[in-house]
Amino acid sequence: MNKSWKSYDSGSFFDELLTSTGNPRLAARGIMNFLRNLPGGELEERRAAAELAIRDMGISFTVYTEGGNIDRSWPFDIIPRAISAKEWHRVSTGLKQRSRALNCFIDDVYNKQKILKDGLIPADIVLESTNYKPQCQGVSPRYGAWAHICGSDLVRNKDGKFYVLEDNLRVPSGVSYMLENREITKRVLPELFENYSIMPVDDYPTQLYKTLASLSPQQNRKPCIAVLTPGIYNSAYFEHAFLAQSMGAELVEGSDLFTDDDDCVYMRTVDGPVRVDVIYRRIDEDFIDPEVFREDSKLGVPGIMRAWKAGNLAIANAPGSGVADDKVIYAYVPEMIRYYLKEEPLMESVKTYLCMLEKDREYVLKNLDKLVVKPANESGGYGMMVGPHASAEKRREFAKLIEENPRNYIAQPTLSLSTAPTCIDHKVEPRHLDLRPFILQGKDVWVTPGGLTRVAMVKGSLVVNSSQGGGSKDTWIVESNK
Amino acid sequence: MTMLSRVADRLYWMSRYLERAENTARFTSAYTHLILDLPRGTELGGWQVLVDILDAEPVFKKHYRVFNEQNVLRFLIADLNNFSSINYAIKAARENVRTTRDVLPEETWEHVNELHIMCKDMAEKSVGRRHRYEFLEQIISRCQMINGLLMTTLCRDHPHRFIKLGHLMERADMTTRIVDVGAGAILERENNNPAEDTLLWSSMLQSLSAISAYRQKIGPLVEPDPAVNFIFKEQTLPRTVAFCLKGILEELQPLKNNETAIGIAESALRKLTRFDVKKKSYEELHQFIDQFQIYLCDLDDAITNTWFLPIPTEPQEA
Structure with missing residues (x-):
């Protein structure tokens, strides 16, 4: 086994590719067998190849900074995330x-x-x-x-x-990266596609x-x-x-x-x-x-x-x-x-406390250290507070904001975002991620097979937004009927 | 399918800048070769000639004092203050492709982006003689590859049309400048040694990549009048001024509201056809090229005003 995997431990979090006993999940079996058997150093070579491909393909996004706008290369992690078709x-x-x-x-x-x-x-x-x-x-x-x-x-x-x-209904972005991620994976890990049935995006x-x-x-x-x-x-x-x-x-x-x-x-x-x-x-x-x-x-x-x-x-x-x-x-x-x-909801939503309601607000103010507080209409991860990670001062600041403008804030329990193996400095470590599928609705309704997986590249971080240092992964919907 | 005026504008300039980068690379490379061959004491106007071709003396003087090899080559290859430097032209071409990539073949962006990365990384290092040749060759061949890609994959409609217009306009402009400055430097040089004439005129044709065509069509001996005549009027060679003007007219034909532009292009072609290089002094040649350049400017204005500027619309509130 390749040594970069030896110390991999996702702790108490749900890992997308591995079970708690360290065995590959059904949908991820092919990926894990391949990656674990790569000769030492080759994972790094493939990573470098992906970086080069991104540079050559000119995939970039713009980051606003004080010194003007910078066109940054798209941060991409080569290890795909797999979800079963079922x-x-x-x-x-x-x-x-x-x-x-x-x-x-x-x-x-x-x-x-x-x-x-x-x-x-x-x-x-x-x-x-x-x-x-x-x-x-x-x-x-x-x-x-x-x-x-x-x-x-x-x-x-x-x-x-x-x-x-959350549902982004205004001008959601990211779908092109979903498509480019697949292109890059095909270039740098072509062997994986031989024995797998992956839904095209x-x-x-x-x-x-x-x-x-x-x-x-x-x-x-x-x-x-x-x-x-x-x-x-x-x-x-x-x-x-x-x-x-x-x-x-x-x-x-x-x-x-x-x-x-x-x-x-x-x-x-x-x-x-x-x-x-x-x-x-x-x-x-x-x-x-x-x-x-x-x-x-x-x-x-x-x-x-x-x-x-x-x-x-x-x-x-x-x-x-x-x-x-x-x-x-x-x-x-x-x-x-x-x-x-007239149907029962099929997707789970996160319990949400509305600060405008007195009962909810009281609960939120008492439990700021356990909750994530978000402004009601900001996107891009701006202006939010992750209670368990915030300083006492930050929590006091948010308590004040909530009392001044309760309609503007909601709070949710801190979720334990799942992790997936991610290449960090020549090693493989667990990093938290989310998933943004895109739903199209005109005459018919259609959902992307998978979506854009965003990953927080900083250890322990839950912030996956690309504007704040997040990266992304190719997302595979895998037919596992064999 | 039609095309946005803004996009037409950017494609035209992408094409001009790519052609400019390639041309600058060509004449810089040819001149470097020539200098190596020339006997000492042959005064050709030195390295300043290259700045004169780009008509860029004022900009040069702002940033450098002496027209020595190092300064001139830095100015031509790497200097972003010079709108005709290879580095600037490639950067500008890339910027124009970045904003029009949706109408171009997919690979265009990738190639132009790679070219830009190469140029950005290598330009400064390639000012010295050691790496210069290799760098210029790279620029020329990559520009050719991109042109080849465009010419073999683009639909023959508006995007192709404005790309071709930009390419031909830039080429006609650059060719006449090279003849102007080149002929001037050769004919007006001190210590005029006729033994060098063939070498010098060959080099000028070389910088226009027209030397082998000249030998095939006219003969091995390169002489002033036939050389100028060839580069102005030869119908079959894509580098000549006549060829560019005919191509421009061809691309203007299918466009709407083309009367002004066609009028100017036709006058320019007539003037070129009537010009007889024989028995002309350098002064007369220079005057002719000056007037011809005015036609090219007017034509560029006409193209811009007719197809690129926002169309005046019905009066809108506020």
Whole structure:
């Protein structure tokens, strides 16, 4: 056995590849047999090869720093994470159910508001949320679908079950890295693919295209689809370009578009104006239309909301979708599933304490050292506090924040995120990880086979965000019927 | 399928910068060879000639005092203050591909990115004679590979069209500059020794990679008038000015609103056809090239104004 594995111990955490007795899990058997038998030093060679491939492929993301923006190479760990197809089938069914319910909820909130009238969710938390956009009231997008692209963050707890941590319904990113990770693994560990049946992931752009095309207001012709990016300085620009290219769509910036008097949106092209049918926006809705939202936005397109409301243009995700992407609303998703679909939730959610409720708040303030406190509508892991790891001073700071603005904070028990073997300085060590599958909803609902596994490269850390030093792994859904 | 004006603009410049890097590498390499062959005492205007080709004396003077080999080569190869240096051109080409990779063949980005990494790592080290040749060869062959990739895989529609326009515009510009400065240096040199003429004119054709074509078409002896005539008017060689202009006209034809641009390109071609190099002094040749350069500037303006700038739209509120 290769010596880099000798001291591997994931402790009391659930490990994705190994059981508590150190044997490979069924789905990971092939990976482990291969890796453990690699001659000494070869794992490191493969790691170096992956690094080179990433550099050559120019996979990068932008990090904002005081000294300006840095284009950093994508941190990638070569040891894949494996999940059995059987388990994945359950998870994806649960995710589809969740996505359908969330879309029912958004459509309801912007139309009849039945769920609020029936008192299942207090109306004021929805209608007073900054994510609720009154400008979207009365719009009914095709198929009742608002959040067409959803990236849900899943974690596996000590009990081995997947939990949904949050649903990103605004502009979730990361899918291109999921695709590139597979490309790199194929380059550096090609032997592994010989004896394994791994579900391919490269279907995503086609599925995304189908989803977007199904939204087009002009169903009788080939739709003109554009990916709207804030531009090259956005951290996910690489992904915007990647998706546009793989769908054969136009990659546009706000200044490439204009809304004409006929309430249609056009691109400025070398042949003159060309009408756009579907916009996949990768710009926060606050910036998409200075006529309606932030007046100072230079990224958006004046009049784009007019075109959308007139039904001349589909926007994915629909403006206003963020209303369901709020950590307070998150607590009510199981209720939504029962209410709209008359089904029992298939995915576990994390117990969530709403600081706005007096009873919950009291509990949270007493147990700050055990809980994770998060602002209700921030993403990217910003502004949160992991109680067990925080200093007493930090906890006092958060107690004050919560008392000042209870609506803005929620708390959850600290989950024991699962681990997986990760190459760290020529050795293999356990690191915590999560999983972001992507759910597409247009005419049909579709879930990526697997998703983007993000891994916290720092020992013991639970923060997996790439903006904060996280890395990623290729994620395999493995057919293990042999 | 149509193309965004912004994308057309970036492709055009990506192509110009790649061509510029390759051209700068070519004439730098050819001149380095020539210098090794020249007898001492032959005054060719020294290393400054290379800066003159790029019309970059003011920028050079801002950062260097003396036109010696070290300074000039650093300026041409590595200096990011010089918009025509190989290092800058490759960086700019990469930036343009980075923002247009969605319309280019997948491998383009990978190759341009690799070229950029190589150039960034090696440029400073390749200023000295020892590594210079190898570096310049690398730049030339990698640029050729990228061009080859584009020419053999791109659909013959808008992206290809604007890439080709950029490539031909840059080449026509650079070719005329090299002839201008090269002919000037040769004809006006002190201690004019006619025995060296063939060597010098051959070297100029070499820097335009036109020497073997010249020998095949015209003959082994390289003489001033036939050489200039060849590089201006030969119909079959892709390096010549006439070839570039014809190619430009071909690519302008299918575009909408092409009247202005075609008008300028046609006038330029007419002027070139009528120009008779025989019995012309260097002064007259220089004047001709000067006027021709104005046509190229006007043409570049016309392309920019017609297809790249945001189209004026219906009046919008605020």
